[in-house]
Amino acid sequence: MGKKGRPKSDVVRERIVTIRMSEEEYHALKEYSDKHQQTITRTIKTGIDLLYKIGAQGDFLEEKPSAPCGIREKSVKSEQI
Numbered sequence: 001m002g003k004k005g006r007p008k009s010d011v012v013r014e015r016i017v018t019i020r021m022s023e024e025e026y027h028a029l030k031e032y033s034d035k036h037q038q039t040i041t042r043t044i045k046t047g048i049d050l051l052y053k054i055g056a057q058g059d060f061l062e063e064k065p066s067a068p069c070g071i072r073e074k075s076v077k078s079e080q081i
Contacts, residue, residue, distance in 0.1 A: 029043065029044075
């Protein structure tokens with residue numbers, strides 16, 4: 001008889017990250033995820049991947065004092081020649 005259950009993945013994902021959100025922030029995230037037919041986890045991972053891509057393009061980030069989700073937001077500032 002063969003093994004039962006989910007097959008093991010090549011990539012081990014054992015790190016867990018949690019964040020606190022207001023009710024408004026959660027509902028906005030949930031609404032976006034539902035609209036794009038993806039999980040909240042997939043939505044967040046996609047956002048993180050986009051941040052990595054922005055950084056990989058050589059743009060540098062400048063801090064802004066406030067953000068809607070209560071964290072320090074960074075905006076992309078293009079270099080002037």
